[in-house]
Amino acid sequence: MARITIIGGGVIGLSIAFECQRRGHNVTVVEAQQCGGQASGAAAGMLAPYSEIEEDPDDFFRLCQRSLQLFPKWQEEIKRHSDIDFEYNESGSLYCIYHEADRLSLETKQAWQRKFNVESTILSAEEVRVKEPGLSRDVVAALWCPEESHIYAPGYVAALLQACRNLGVHVIEYVGDATLDGYAVVTKQERIESDQVVLAAGAWSMYWEKELGCTLPVYPIRGQICAYEAPPLNHIVFTSQGYLVAKANGSVVAGASEDIADFDTNVTEHGIGRLEKWSKKVMPVLEKMDPFHKWAGLRPATQDGFPLIGKLIKKPGVILATGHYRNGILLSPITAKIVADEIDQVPQQIAIGQFRPDRFQAI
Ligand SMILES: Cc1cc2nc3c(=O)[nH]c(=O)nc-3n(C[C@H](O)[C@H](O)[C@H](O)COP(=O)(O)OP(=O)(O)OC[C@H]3O[C@@H](n4cnc5c(N)ncnc54)[C@H](O)[C@@H]3O)c2cc1C
Known part of the structure; x- marks a missing residue:
């Protein structure tokens, strides 16, 4: 059983805390302000990699797809441990186009997605109207992806936080900016000795470059x-x-x-x-x-559009889990699993080499 301290109480930090605590570790989360008070609470809550990712598939697409597949069971677990509903809705999605010329892009997308067993159908304007009568009559076609879903993000944060607390995670909010001293996490109030530190500081991760000795090109958008x-x-x-x-x-x-x-x-x-x-x-x-x-x-x-997930080679007591950009809600279950597997030294089931946190220049 490891003493794990997680810096940052957004969906990424809380999901990792939940996963690690239920695997038997002793987890503390330190949050500068209020858990979920930043990007996580502001999100639209879509679990929609097929609509969001335009280009050809890569390891990032596979990461998103795997996380979408994990979500049904994951959300049930979070609900069971928190008793809070967060409106998980397997609504499916419609990607609408307004010009005939754009039909080719829908067909191209559908063709490569099929190779990954993504279910989708191109609907005519009439079929779109039947499914969604409130949309403008200018729609000429849409790609219907029945597997995409969504949740209510503020509710998801509340449920994660409650699930963590119910499992025994020690969550400390309003500590201001935590810092590191070796593998101890230091706040204004206390010093938390840790075997493993996880940095899940979202858009603020770049401030850790000096401390961690590597370039962390994470920017707020x-x-x-x-x-x-x-x-x-x-x-x-x-x-x-x-x-x-x-x-x-x-x-x-x-x-x-x-x-x-x-x-x-x-x-x-x-x-x-x-x-x-x-x-x-x-x-x-x-x-x-x-x-x-x-x-x-x-x-x-x-900088390269991929998240930073994994142990730092030069400082293996620190794991990064940040840079999830537009897909942090979607990627929360897979990120939690990757980090917990890394801590438990369980071989990863999907390729994560491209997400190595120290892939950028050393400083
Ligand atoms: C408008 C909008 C819509 C979005 N819609 C979606 C969507 O539909 N689907 C989707 O998957 N994603 C969506 N996203 C993206 C998603 O919200 C983010 O990718 C995700 O919330 C990132 O989670 P996080 O935990 O890394 O960051 P955050 O939620 O920002 O959490 C990081 C936390 O770390 C804390 N922190 C930072 N530094 C320190 C420190 N030194 N000490 C202590 N605490 C610290 C911060 O206070 C913060 O609470 C959306 C984002 C926005 C803004």
Whole structure:
């Protein structure tokens, strides 16, 4: 049984804590502010790798696909240990196009996805209308992916946190920025001696470069997002410009911008204005509505688009789990499994070499 201290209480840190504690380790999570108070609580909650990943498949696609496959059982476990429901919804998705010329891109995507046993169908405009009557009549076709699903992200964070606590994880919030002294995690209040430290600090991971002696090119990319009180959609709806996803509280969430704004989490008129313009075209009933809620979060983006997951070669008592950019909710179960397997020295079942955290230059 190892003493594991996790720095960062977003979905990544909490998922790792849950997995490690249920495997019998003694886990502590230290969070600068409130667990889930950053990117994780701001997310739209989509589990949608087939719609999100445009290009040919690579190890990142396989990572996302594996995590999607883990989700049904994972969410049941989190619910069982927390007694909190977070609206897991196997709604499927529609990726809509508005020009005949874009049909080829749908066909190409479908062709390579089929090689990975992804179920999908290209629907005609009429078929889309039957599935989703509230969409604009300008849709000419859509790729229907029945396996994509979504959850309510703030509920997922609350459930993870409760599940961790119920299992006996020691969660310490509002500690400010924790630091490292050897393998001890140091906060304003205490010093936590650890056998293994996991850094799950999201967009703030770059601040650890000096301490860890390697380049960590993780940058905050702000996502602005808003919600309308609108009639529900049956599926997640994607277009090349964004997505709409309905939640059980009667809202339709429209997302999301990708801005460089350092660590600023304010929304801007321009960012929300663009979302409003786009979403009203996609779902005409929104035309006469204003969003009732607008917010933003900082996605942890990386230089090469891949997350950083695994042990540091020069400092093996430290594992990184960060840089999940647009897919941290989706990737939470697989990241937890990879990290716990790494700690337990269980051979990995999928290729993770491309996600090595020290793949960038040493400093
Ligand atoms: C608008 C928006 C929509 C999104 N939609 C989706 C989606 O639909 N599906 C999906 O899969 N993903 C989505 N994402 C991405 C997803 O939210 C992120 O990838 C994910 O939340 C990253 O989780 P994390 O735990 O790494 O980071 P965070 O949630 O940011 O957590 C990191 C935590 O570490 C803490 N921390 C940092 N430094 C320290 C320190 N020194 N000491 C102590 N604590 C520290 C921070 O306070 C923070 O709470 C979305 C993101 C945004 C912004």
